[in-house]
Amino acid sequence: MPKSILVVDDELVVLEIAKRRIEDRGYEVLTATNGIEALDVLKKKIPNLILLDIQMPQMNGYTFVIEKSKDPQLASIPVIVLTAYGEMEPLFKRHGIREYLLKPLKLEEVLDKVDALVGGSSS
Secondary structure: OOOEEEEEOOOHHHHHHHHHHHHHOOOEEEEEOOHHHHHHHHHHOOOOEEEEEOOOOOOOHHHHHHHHHOOHHHHOOOEEEEEOOHHHHHHHHHOOOOEEEEOOOOHHHHHHHHHHHHOOOOO
């Protein structure tokens, strides 16, 4: 069974490109367009990793991380934040976010980081 990655971003083009490229690496990809949808996805399946945008409607990435951390079963899922706000590193760390990549993203960099954190696509 392939390892799974949840991609959370409100830009549908970003979701589609990320989904296709991550699936090409052998992972199962789950998607959500905001934090509320992402929490719903987590009720059905717990992924090995979450790629998370910060600026989203309805529920932003910070609120999602706070809500996710309230559930002990979800709290340990690693998160990579995809953001244009690099100067917010102290805030990321305060919320337990250790990994982030700055936009504009280099997709190969994202994929390499996914592989490094998840340990490859096979289970």
